[in-house]
Amino acid sequence: MDIRIGILNSPREIAFETGQTPAEVEKVVAAALDSDAKYIRLIDDKQKVYIIPTASFGYIEVGSEVSRRVGFVA
Numbered sequence: 001m002d003i004r005i006g007i008l009n010s011p012r013e014i015a016f017e018t019g020q021t022p023a024e025v026e027k028v029v030a031a032a033l034d035s036d037a038k039y040i041r042l043i044d045d046k047q048k049v050y051i052i053p054t055a056s057f058g059y060i061e062v063g064s065e066v067s068r069r070v071g072f073v074a
Contacts, residue, residue, distance in 0.1 A: 001017065001018055001019075001020065001021070001022060001025075001062065001063055001064065002015070002016075002017055002061075002062075002063030002064075003015070003016055003017070003018055003025060003042065003060070003061070003062055003063065004059075004060075004061040004063070005052060005057065005058075005059070005060050005061075006057070006058030006059040006060075006061075007052075007056050007057075007058055008056050008057070008058045009056075010056075010058075013058075014050060014052065016042075016044040016045075016048070016050065017044060017045045018042060018043065018044050018045060019045055020042070020043070022062045022064075025042065025060075025062050026062065028040055028041075028042065029060055032054050033054060036054075037054055038053060038054060038055075039051050039052060039053050039054060040052055040054060
C-alpha cells in the first residue's frame, strides 16, 4: 500500500510503500492526533522507520492495495 505525507512549509512529500493495511495506518494517525502525540512512527516494506512530527502534517494520503496493471489497454 502506498502512503504519501505532505509536510507543512516543505515543497516535498514523504512517499513510501508499507505492508500495513489502510485501517492500521488510519488508527496510528488518528490515535496520535487524538492524544496530542508529538510524532507518529510508520515502517515501510524495507523495514525503514519513518518518524514524522504530527505538528508538520499537511496531509496524509493512504493508497489502495490494488496492484498496478502492466501493458496496453484496448
